[in-house]
Amino acid sequence: MTTLTVRRGPEFSRILGLGVARGERVVPNEELIGPIDSSDEWIRKMTGIATRVRANPETGVIDLAEGAARQAIDNAGIDAQEIDAVLLSTITYPHITPGGAPVLADRLGLTSAAFDISAACAGYCYGIGQADAMVRAGTARNVLVVGAEKMSDWVDPTDRSISYLLGDGAGAVVVGASDTPGIGPTVWGSDGSGAPLIRQTASWTELRDNRDLPFPTLFQEGPSVFKWASFKMGPVALEAVEAAGVTPADIKAFIPHQANVRIIDQMVKQIGLPDTVVVAKDIADSGNTSAASIPLATERLYRDGLVTSGDLALQIGFGAGLVYAAQVVVLP
Structure with a gap:
């Protein structure tokens, strides 16, 4: 019987570098309260929010993701070509297909594995769990995990349930090998x-x-x-x-x-x-x-x-x- 060859990675992984990108505009509560018939005091009391950051109309979710990704790679101290996989957690990429991760990878000059994660507000932690497993399995040396959203594209200003909560931004990390445990079980x-x-x-x-x-x-x-x-x-x-x-x-x-x-x-x-x-x-x-x-x-x-x-x-x-x-x- 022929035995398959399998890859084995390092015993441990960790986060090597962090990067972020925030929306360009600071939006105070006062800008949003009219259509929902609310007040700055009520929003602060019920949510703790005083302002939120939102991107300019011409800024897309992949623009935010790219800014955070480049910063994370720089802070990890590696070359972009050392990234073997790109995981993009988002629910606001405006296309059913293709996913945003291959587009992001291309912007970074990569032809690595790339796929989207649709797990909403849990998406970043899902990505960390996946990246940890990929590194330790030997599937990838370094994995870029990005959580990016342009929530302002998907709100109804008159909606009182969620519209006033939402902001735009992206955060990214590089997960790679470690000599000691750096990511606990997910x-x-x-x-x-x-x-x-x-x-x-x-x-x-x-x-x-x-x-x-x-x-x-x-x-x-x-x-x-x-x-x-x-x-x-x-x-x-x-x-x-x-x-x-x-x-x-x-x-x-x-x-x-x-x-x-x-x-x-x-x-x-x-x-x-x-x-x-x-x-x-x-x-x-x-x-x-x-x-x-x-x-x-x-x-x-x-x-x-x-x-x-x-x-x-x-x-x-x-x-x-x-x-x-x-x-x-x-x-x-």
């Missing part, structure tokens, strides 16, 4: 029974068959999503901590998806994080940027001098699907 899953809770208002085929329908935008059942995220995601994050063989006291930073400050605060209580843990709340200035929110929030912690290379961070993404993923990582 704890992930889904609950498809909750798929209608965060959704596109109409499918493309529904729009095709009924041109009287308005252009599809994003919508959420806010109270149900809040309840799910606030009380179901804390245990998932704690499971990721335990799977990594550490305790909450070992964590330097908690970097959850930036969905809502009240959700973040509830998760902190459920996990039992001590006061010494830095909690990312980039949402106050950047809004909810879906798959980009965790790397953007990570960069903010660096910029504010709250974390440094080698610190342990607990990160968790959760959103439409419903899907979720969490892991403990060593910061680059």
Whole structure:
């Protein structure tokens, strides 16, 4: 019997470099409250958001992704040609096919493996889980993981459920080999029974068959999503901590998806994080940027001098699907 040859990679992987790109415009609450008959005070109280960043009309999601990717590769200290795979987590690339990842790879001068991940706000953590496995399996030396969204292209300004939350941006990391563990086990899953809770208002085929329908935008059942995220995601994050063989006291930073400050605060209580843990709340200035929110929030912690290379961070993404993923990582 012929035996197949298989590849074997390094025992461990880690994040080697981080890069980000944010929308060019700062959009305060006051700019959005008219169409939804709300107030700056109400938005701050219910979400913690004071402003969000949004891209100019001519800036596309791949433009944001490219900016973050180039910065991540530079910060990883490698040449772009050492990237063997490009993973793009996004729900706002405006084409059913081809995916955005091959387009991004081409912009970077690459002909590597490239594919999109559609896991909404959990997409970045899904990408980290995939990249970790690919490096350790020997499938790729270095993997570029990008979470990029231009959410402002898909909002109805009169929608009170989600439109005022959303911002634009991209965050990218390079995952490569490590002599010591740098990415803990990924704890992930889904609950498809909750798929209608965060959704596109109409499918493309529904729009095709009924041109009287308005252009599809994003919508959420806010109270149900809040309840799910606030009380179901804390245990998932704690499971990721335990799977990594550490305790909450070992964590330097908690970097959850930036969905809502009240959700973040509830998760902190459920996990039992001590006061010494830095909690990312980039949402106050950047809004909810879906798959980009965790790397953007990570960069903010660096910029504010709250974390440094080698610190342990607990990160968790959760959103439409419903899907979720969490892991403990060593910061680059």
